[in-house]
Amino acid sequence: MQDTFGNWRSLVEEFGSPLYVYDLDIVEQRIQELKQVLPANSKLFYSLKANPLPAIANAAATAGANLEVSSVNELKVACSLNFPTEKILYTGPGKTNAEIQTAIEAGVNTFSVESWADLACIENNAQKYEQKIRLLLRVNPVTPLQGGLAMSGAPTQFGFEESVLLDGSEKLNQLSSWVELVGYHIYYGTQLDSEDTIVNAVSIAIDCVERLTSKLGFIPQILDLGGGFPWPFANQNQSVSLCNMRDRLEKLLSQRQHSAAAEIWFESGRYITASSGTLIATVLDIKEAKNNSRFVVLDTGINHLGGMSGLRRIPRGYISINNISAEKDSIETDTLKHERLSVVGPLCSPLDCLTSNTDISFSVNIGDIVAIPNVGAYGLTASLVAFLSRPAPIEIALRGGKVVELYTLRTGHERITMQKKESIK
Ligand SMILES: Cc1ncc(COP(=O)(O)O)c(C=O)c1O
Structure with a gap:
């Protein structure tokens, strides 16, 4: 640690104060660790909102993460790394027509859809550009979760309420051939406080997907189950142990019926870069x-x-x-x-x-x-x-x-x- 402190002091001498210093080796290490505790064969996305620094996004991509972006500028970072655009997931509420166009022009072909208006806008642009676009329906399950910044399970601006999707199922049956419903996206919140909370969130998400799949009748190919994997913020606290998470999540996933064939995705920003x-x-x-x-x-x-x-x-x-x-x-x-x-x-x-x-x-x-x-x-x-x-x-x-x-x-x-x-x- 003394060496590190000495190194930081010389960085201040050279570059001035204040300074943000990021260790890219740690980014890669965290990705390897996270992959070890996520279900085998699941895909991990790095969420640039946690830190869009190109060097960090590059370290995450080099270590095998795909990229999740929520704005044109985050997309620009991903593109500047020559990251394959077909491996980018574009998410987030309030997407504008212009940004959807920019993303499609750049070659992004997978979007998380937040609402009917978002769906219509993406569909229009898929038709306009004659590009096949894959859609994940972001869902806000009815079930609440304790232990994190709740972005689902409560009334929020994120995703479709389950009832709204079911009421509008006709619209889903009338989509143009330029868009394909490929799955669901459920994100419970950042900084979930324990392994139990994460497992509980995934369990609620799977129940929700199973309910929707049996009622809506399209078989998901992808389930993006979010993440919210925790890390202390600005303090030296112990990080939460996730050592039994893989086994527990694999067990839950193996109980799926309607969505059993779907590939599993996770997103993480905080855990990877904090x-x-x-x-x-x-x-x-x-x-x-x-x-x-x-x-x-x-x-x-x-x-x-x-x-x-x-x-x-x-x-x-x-x-x-x-x-x-x-x-x-x-x-x-x-x-x-x-x-x-x-x-x-x-x-x-x-x-x-x-x-x-x-x-x-x-x-x-x-x-x-x-x-x-x-x-x-x-x-x-x-x-x-x-x-x-x-x-x-x-x-x-x-x-x-x-x-x-x-x-x-x-x-x-x-x-x-x-x-x-x-x-x-
Ligand atoms: C949809 C979505 N995905 C991923 C993340 C990243 O979460 P975290 O940094 O907790 O991993 C967020 C954060 O708010 C989010 O809203």
């Missing part, structure tokens, strides 16, 4: 305050790590949304509560706090360099990168402890002309 990333920062100031509290001010904050939503610190309150397209009432929405913390960043906002742990167990002085572990997933790009217009940290990819690639995420406004507007998607 442990590869460390945020290195410098202590800029230490301030004493009332009641023995201390504020350690770093040169990094929620503009580089976690952001408000990533750390679940959006202040509880109301926002009003005025629909200006027609005379309608405003909508009021509840948001999450924030907490006061004492390791803070350099932004002019009390929300810029990384931790409330006032009993910091190491002594710190102004000028010290500190490292925040396990931030390779949902770190920089899940943060408020443009807030206060401070530059993003340089991101460094290492292999064998040596720098192999350097990146910078650009923020800041670029003035556009009316002509240029047309080319921006």
Whole structure:
């Protein structure tokens, strides 16, 4: 570890502070580990939303993962690696017509479908481009799950409710020959908290698929069962053991009837990249305050790590949304509560706090360099990168402890002309 710390200190000397450092060997190691605990013959996709850094996506692909993308820019990363587009899965709510077109033009042929409108848009474009497109119906099962950020089993914006699919089954029978229903996609949520929770999620997902298959009558070739495989975020906690997961999942999968022949897919972002990333920062100031509290001010904050939503610190309150397209009432929405913390960043906002742990167990002085572990997933790009217009940290990819690639995420406004507007998607 001393060697690693020394290496990080010399990186700060060379490239400045703050810095994100990613160890690509760890990305590959996690993929190998995950494959060992997933059912034999299942396919693993790396979800670029966890970290779209090209070096990381490349390491994941090199280690044998396919790629799951949810935006044109994530797709661009996958394409820049010359990753075969037929191995890319395009997912996510709110896909625009333009992005579906861009994806189809790039050669993507598998989409997860979130709604009837999404389905119609993909189908229209499949016909327009005369390209065969494979569709996974994303389903939000009726059954809730405890132990993670629930994206299914509760009313959410993700996927079809089971009843909505059954009510609309006629539409599924009338699809054009340019699209083929190949399976289902069920994603329960990120950071599922234990092996039991994951097994339970998969069990619920399989029950849901079995129900739908018997009622809708199309035999799935693919079941994308999501993942949500956990890893500690920004702390040194023990990772959750998944050592019996393969056996338990294989047993569940072997009990399938209607969907028994379907290939099994999983998606993972967090588990694959979280442990590869460390945020290195410098202590800029230490301030004493009332009641023995201390504020350690770093040169990094929620503009580089976690952001408000990533750390679940959006202040509880109301926002009003005025629909200006027609005379309608405003909508009021509840948001999450924030907490006061004492390791803070350099932004002019009390929300810029990384931790409330006032009993910091190491002594710190102004000028010290500190490292925040396990931030390779949902770190920089899940943060408020443009807030206060401070530059993003340089991101460094290492292999064998040596720098192999350097990146910078650009923020800041670029003035556009009316002509240029047309080319921006
Ligand atoms: C549909 C889908 N797939 C995969 C992921 C990646 O999840 P994780 O990083 O927990 O593996 C997410 C995260 O929100 C998601 O929404």
